[in-house]
Amino acid sequence: MDEENLHRKLSSLRKILERSGPFCRPDFEPSPESLKFLMQNCKILVVGAGGLGCECLKNLALMGFRQMEVIDMDVIDLSNLNRQFLFRHKDIGKSKAVTAAKFINDRIPGCNVTPHFCRIQDKEPEFYKQFHIILCGLDSIIARRWINSMLTSLLVYNDDQLDVSSVIPLIDGGTEGFKGNLRVILPGLTPCIECSLDLYPPQITYPLCTIANTPRLPEHCIEYVKVVQWPRENPFDCCIDGDDPQHITWIYEKSNDRALHFGIRGLTYRLVQGVIKNIIPAVASTNAIIASMCCTEVFKVATSCSASLNNYMVFSNTDGIYTFSYEAEKNENCLSCSHSIKEVPLKSLDVKLKEFIDILKYDNAFQLKNPSITAKISGKNKTLYVENIASLEEQTRQNLSKSLFELGISNQTDLIVADSTAPSTFTFKVKVSD
């Protein structure tokens, strides 16, 4: 791209960032600084380089963002090429993140996209901490919950006050066929993924007895082979891999036999693939629309030029075009973002676990009833004490007479406490006076 082109692009961004307007946020100060920040400093992580990810990387790069990283564990498949336009036929089998980053960097001068070909879980908190904004284009609830939990764990509280500089905004987009949604999450401030977990539609499942005895749909036959026949016959000595054609063929043949037996029509190889891999037809235009809105939100958060979406938008273009946005509510007892780190002052770490539990029970500040305590000690989950389950009580009883020091607890350790008096878990930290 030549100088003139770049200048033209910048001039339209300048109109927004260097002038005031009726929709500006009150704290917005028009100045060239915003654009400089956006182009030089603002670090964005794009999670997922699939349908949404490709669109988002392209949008952000054309919008002037230059410091971007992208993370995706997947490789490119033939079926991606119709909508994941940063990939070509020759790229099949290569890393999505690497290929997408290279495409953007080659195409847009000055843009610096760093790829990460790995799982999100492979990265440490230090990695996530470096970003100003995180943009998710994922197809998995587990991955969303993981990122969400990572961002809430990065929050810093000083005397119960959230340090806002530790908040990393999360823009989360999602699509399914002709439907999509978008949310803007300021961890610790606005509702998070976990606050409204039950809003996610459940996976389609069929009653086991139906698929076993009275199948009526081709899907019933496929599910039966998946749930009952595969574990029974274990044809390849491993779990089902939806990307392995041998596996799909085996399931196709078995479920076809079953369909014939019950006189069910309509079972195809593609349907088997769809049911096993849980494929929902992806629609390029839905991705493009949701991605454009995601990137607009990133732009707004990065520059404060306009108020952000507050905080949840649903979109459907099945019959005409429909959007609706509303303010989801924070769950005060959210397991992820409700702040409940409590400090327990102690004289020393020589205090026995039993004495510590007694403080939780009988100290006026806590008044718990039957606290169970776990902790992550040197990277491993440890169950320290569970009172109300006989078998666990017996297995953890010997910890009661050990001191916190002996158990490996320091004032850095998060002690996770569940109790029947509270709807969610607490995090306790010991505070040793010196």
Next chain:
Amino acid sequence: MIKLFSLKNAKKDGESPKTGTQKKASAAQLRIQKDITELNLPKTCGTEFPDPDDLLTFKLIICPDEGFYKGGRFVFSFKVGPNYPHEPPKVKCETQVYHPNIDLEGNVCLNILREDWKPVLTINSIVYGLQYLFLEPNPEDPLNKDAADVLQNNRRMFEQNVIKAMRGGYIGQCYFQRCLK
């Protein structure tokens, strides 16, 4: 609208705030600890944790004190995945049982384990569901069709078959291991 922090002041040139870099327990982990702490087991049920530090894998033992299965001892394995409670735990019956709603591989037909699972349900709900299966086997939605047919047509014979199976023996072609308490 919440007053957004100014990003420009928040972080400059990679300067990051002092956070604890400890990885927090996952939401599934926190939720299962909560579930277990609130587990209210009926006197016919017990648990076993092969590794007490892993609350996501455990066994439930049911010893019914009434009904067809009185005197038996049935072990169920629970595996709670990282997507709990969005997805239900995986539950299998490890004891071979002559039961209309449990097949010979240990698959259990209980609605809340599959199609009717909701994140508001807990491990406790499943325990009660499983216990109910032993009190009221349901021949309408069978998984073991032979057992269901017998239960529907000849209650007395079903009762005898259950006792025979629990003592250890053949029902038709199938051998059941002894599972009396």
